[in-house]
Amino acid sequence: MTNAERVQEFVEAFGSLKGEVGKVIVGYEEVVTDVLVGLFAGGHVLLEGVPGLGKTLLVKTLAAGLELSFSRIQFTPDLMPADIIGTNIILEDPEGRRHFQFQKGPIFGHILLSDEVNRATPKTQSALLEGMQEGSVTVSGISHPLPSPFFVLATQNPIEMEGTYPLPEAQLDRFLFKLRVTYPALEELNEIIDRTTRARETEVRRVMTGPEVLRFRELVREVPIAAHVRELASFIVMATHPQWEHAPEVTRRFVRYGSSPRGAQALVLGGKVRALAQGRYNVSVEDLKGVARAALRHRIILNFEGEAEGVDVDSLIGDVLERAEAMSRKGKEVFLR
Amino acid sequence: MADADVLERLVAQVGWQIRRRRAEFYGLRGLFYGAIVGLVPLLLKSAVGPAAPLIALGVALLGAAAGALRGLTLPIPAADAARLADRTFGLQDRVATALEWGSRPDRSPLVDLLVADLTARLQDLDGRGVVRRRWPRELRLLLLPAVLMVLLALAPPIPFPAGRLPVFSSSDDAETPEERGAKVLTDERPKAAKRAPLQHAEMERNLSARGGATGGSQPGDLAALFKDTALAAQRPDFQSFLKKGDERLRMLEQVDRLPDLKRDFTQSQYKMIFQRRKELFGGLRPDQISPQKLRELLEEMQRMGRKGGDWGGDIGEGMEGLESGQTDRAMEAMERALSKMRAMEERGRDGRGLRGGREEGRRGGRGADRGGSGSDMDADFGEGEGLLPGKGRNPNPKGDPTERLRGNPFDAGVEGEARSGRKEGYDTNLLGKGTNVPSRLQYMGVFGQYRKMMEEAMAREQVPRDYQSQVKEYFESLEERR
Numbered sequence: 001m002t003n004a005e006r007v008q009e010f011v012e013a014f015g016s017l018k019g020e021v022g023k024v025i026v027g028y029e030e031v032v033t034d035v036l037v038g039l040f041a042g043g044h045v046l047l048e049g050v051p052g053l054g055k056t057l058l059v060k061t062l063a064a065g066l067e068l069s070f071s072r073i074q075f076t077p078d079l080m081p082a083d084i085i086g087t088n089i090i091l092e093d094p095e096g097r098r099h100f101q102f103q104k105g106p107i108f109g110h111i112l113l114s115d116e117v118n119r120a121t122p123k124t125q126s127a128l129l130e131g132m133q134e135g136s137v138t139v140s141g142i143s144h145p146l147p148s149p150f151f152v153l154a155t156q157n158p159i160e161m162e163g164t165y166p167l168p169e170a171q172l173d174r175f176l177f178k179l180r181v182t183y184p185a186l187e188e189l190n191e192i193i194d195r196t197t198r199a200r201e202t203e204v205r206r207v208m209t210g211p212e213v214l215r216f217r218e219l220v221r222e223v224p225i226a227a228h229v230r231e232l233a234s235f236i237v238m239a240t241h242p243q244w245e246h247a248p249e250v251t252r253r254f255v256r257y258g259s260s261p262r263g264a265q266a267l268v269l270g271g272k273v274r275a276l277a278q279g280r281y282n283v284s285v286e287d288l289k290g291v292a293r294a295a296l297r298h299r300i301i302l303n304f305e306g307e308a309e310g311v312d313v314d315s316l317i318g319d320v321l322e323r324a325e326a327m328s329r330k331g332k333e334v335f336l337r
Numbered sequence: 338m339a340d341a342d343v344l345e346r347l348v349a350q351v352g353w354q355i356r357r358r359r360a361e362f363y364g365l366r367g368l369f370y371g372a373i374v375g376l377v378p379l380l381l382k383s384a385v386g387p388a389a390p391l392i393a394l395g396v397a398l399l400g401a402a403a404g405a406l407r408g409l410t411l412p413i414p415a416a417d418a419a420r421l422a423d424r425t426f427g428l429q430d431r432v433a434t435a436l437e438w439g440s441r442p443d444r445s446p447l448v449d450l451l452v453a454d455l456t457a458r459l460q461d462l463d464g465r466g467v468v469r470r471r472w473p474r475e476l477r478l479l480l481l482p483a484v485l486m487v488l489l490a491l492a493p494p495i496p497f498p499a500g501r502l503p504v505f506s507s508s509d510d511a512e513t514p515e516e517r518g519a520k521v522l523t524d525e526r527p528k529a530a531k532r533a534p535l536q537h538a539e540m541e542r543n544l545s546a547r548g549g550a551t552g553g554s555q556p557g558d559l560a561a562l563f564k565d566t567a568l569a570a571q572r573p574d575f576q577s578f579l580k581k582g583d584e585r586l587r588m589l590e591q592v593d594r595l596p597d598l599k600r601d602f603t604q605s606q607y608k609m610i611f612q613r614r615k616e617l618f619g620g621l622r623p624d625q626i627s628p629q630k631l632r633e634l635l636e637e638m639q640r641m642g643r644k645g646g647d648w649g650g651d652i653g654e655g656m657e658g659l660e661s662g663q664t665d666r667a668m669e670a671m672e673r674a675l676s677k678m679r680a681m682e683e684r685g686r687d688g689r690g691l692r693g694g695r696e697e698g699r700r701g702g703r704g705a706d707r708g709g710s711g712s713d714m715d716a717d718f719g720e721g722e723g724l725l726p727g728k729g730r731n732p733n734p735k736g737d738p739t740e741r742l743r744g745n746p747f748d749a750g751v752e753g754e755a756r757s758g759r760k761e762g763y764d765t766n767l768l769g770k771g772t773n774v775p776s777r778l779q780y781m782g783v784f785g786q787y788r789k790m791m792e793e794a795m796a797r798e799q800v801p802r803d804y805q806s807q808v809k810e811y812f813e814s815l816e817e818r819r
Contacts, residue, residue: 003446003447003449003450004450007447007450222445222446222447223445223447224434224437224438224444224445224447224448224451225434226430226433226434226437226438227416227433227437228416228420228430228433229430229433229434280429280431281431281447281448281450281451281454282429282430282431282434282435282451283430283434284429284430284431285429285430286429
């Protein structure tokens with residue numbers, strides 16, 4: 001298969017998977033695209049939205065479109081780490097000898113839906129950490145690799161914060177994207193009603209296998225990026241830090257901590273998937289800007305003033321992008337240099 | 338690598354366009370500054386001659402050419418040209434990426450696809466209008482020097498003033514006839530010099546009129562107003578002012594007569610005198626001490642002694658010693674007087690202020706009961722005596738402080754023991770050796786303080802209920818006694 005065919009295959013697979021999800025999920029085109037970008041970039045995605053907007057349905061539909069195992073964990077306050085990763089149980093063989101055997105937990109699936117992840121205790125949340133970051137879990141000193149591809153889709157509810165344990169910054173940073181699921185428009189709502197209240201349910205075809213996902217992930221990493229685009233990603237991340245000398249005023253005023261280098265990695269990887277999905281062979285500035293909000297909104301921690309003023313992180317990222325672009329172009333005006 | 342050639346051609350084409358636009362830009366800017374410089378030969382047309390307009394035009398064109406040359410020769414990074422092409426054609430950074438990655442050894446297979454894709458796109462594009470034309474800011478002002486150049490070229494030459502700077506040489510022999518001729522042009526100065534003596538004479542006349550000198554007053558002469566007054570006969574005597582000033586300066590020289598601003602008048606007389614003595618004697622032998630200053634110190638001590646001090650005799654002896662030139666004798670007398678002064682001051686601070694009038698009387702009575710213990714100043718109990726626990730004549734080892742206050746319902750102070758000598762602070766009731774130190778705390782203060790401590794301890798510590806009631810009853814009994 002030639003490279004051109006590989007790219008073409010990816011573009012078609014991306015489009016068909018998006019189409020399968022679109023059969024069930026009405027609207028949310030950008031959210032679905034970003035979820036797929038997260039899948040092919042090799043990251044994990046956090047979905048945030050009020051109840052009833054179809055977050056769980058989106059993940060289930062995506063899993064249905066992929067020939068991959070799917071696990072779902074409903075996070076509750078009494079959920080224990082062993083409930084996620086599994087535990088050693090005593091088994092008796094035919095000869096009557098007893099021995100311990102590791103019983104795998106629901107984390108051992110290709111696609112893991114962590115529903116309402118902020119309802120579990122930090123101890124249980126952290127049990128998910130190793131799996132997300134390392135692709136393996138350790139029980140009784142023995143490391144068990146997770147199946148590949150391993151894709152965590154977590155959902156959380158921004159309201160009803162009583163009795164919840166907000167994810168710490170370290171854990172948030174492990175998500176490639178944080179996507180906001182907003183309320184649907186009127187036409188989309190009508191379509192949702194039509195689709196969900198009729199007798200026949202929509203069937204979702206399996207359009208992609210696990211090895212294909214892995215192959216596409218490798219292809220994505222081959223997409224070249226120009227130096228000035230890479231530099232822009234660095235400028236964007238640096239502009240989220242209030243200590244940076246060129247940081248915009250909003251950052252200085254409202255931000256306590258800026259993005260980590262993982263934010264820049266998420267920008268570039270997301271940009272690569274986005275470019276390839278559009279049939280392009282290079283990352284452009286527009287690709288970075290397209291994924292900037294999803295990649296950075298959970299990595300920017302507002303200070304007290306920002307929280308008190310109700311600063312919207314997405315609009316703050318808009319200012320950050322403007323400043324970063326200005327910084328990227330500064331001194332590179334080709335005409336009069 | 339035909340694709341790479343296409344890419345390089347595009348970048349070169351864009352680069353050439355950039356050079357052309359730069360040449361235009363900098364050429365116009367150079368024309369502006371050249372035109373400004375070209376005004377100079379036109380202004381000096383009389384000196385330069387008829388070739389001035391041609392020279393001015395040449396200078397302006399030279400500026401334009403220099404600017405254009407600069408625009409052509411400025412370096413153009415290929416990456417920047419590629420970015421410009423990307424922006425102009427909307428190629429989404431394809432050109433810059435392909436240019437950068439096309440020559441890299443670690444390029445991925447997708448780079449070839451990128452270059453091929455870019456080449457296909459470039460074939461459909463017209464690369465002529467990649468770089469837009471820009472105009473320099475100076476272009477708006479270019480008309481001004483141009484018009485000036487035309488006007489100056491058409492106008493007759495501007496005449497320049499002839500002549501030279503004056504020669505300040507003192508020798509008139511060195512002057513040439515031409516210089517003398519030029520000097521006639523500047524003949525104003527001698528006239529001004531002649532007018533000055535006239536003004537001086539007029540001033541003299543006016544002054545003499547103010548001074549009462551005879552002479553008719555002129556209309557408008559202000560001196561005439563003072564002619565018949567007493568002031569009119571007086572001339573200002575600046576010498577007298579200077580003399581008085583001298584006297585003041587002499588006074589300032591007498592440092593000893595100046596008040597000592599450093600002296601702290603809030604401190605005691607004894608300390609004040611002690612400090613002055615220390616300053617006077619500091620490390621000197623008796624024969625080195627100034628008798629005058631010693632006399633002043635003795636006189637001051639004498640003044641203080643008149644207000645109730647008993648060191649008048651010592652001061653008199655010291656004065657005599659000074660009169661007879663015996664400085665050491667005067668010093669000894671002064672030391673004695675100083676000791677007496679200190680003793681008086683200590684008597685004033687022996688704790689009497691703590692005792693109320695009634696208690697003072699009561700203390701005198703008790704002292705009498707005990708057979709007295711000397712003078713009124715030493716009416717305090719001696720060391721180890723009194724009603725302190727385990728000491729003195731009281732057989733009760735625990736003491737009986739409340740009983741002593743029974744006759745005095747007012748809290749004038751616990752009857753304690755005043756030590757002889759200086760007492761800088763208060764002492765509390767102590768046990769063991771500390772019992773030698775008498776109490777000087779206010780009873781109410783002590784009782785309130787201990788009651789507060791008790792309440793805090795009750796709240797903080799886990800004290801059994803029975804003990805709590807005992808402690809409470811104890812403090813209540815103390816309160817009843819009071």
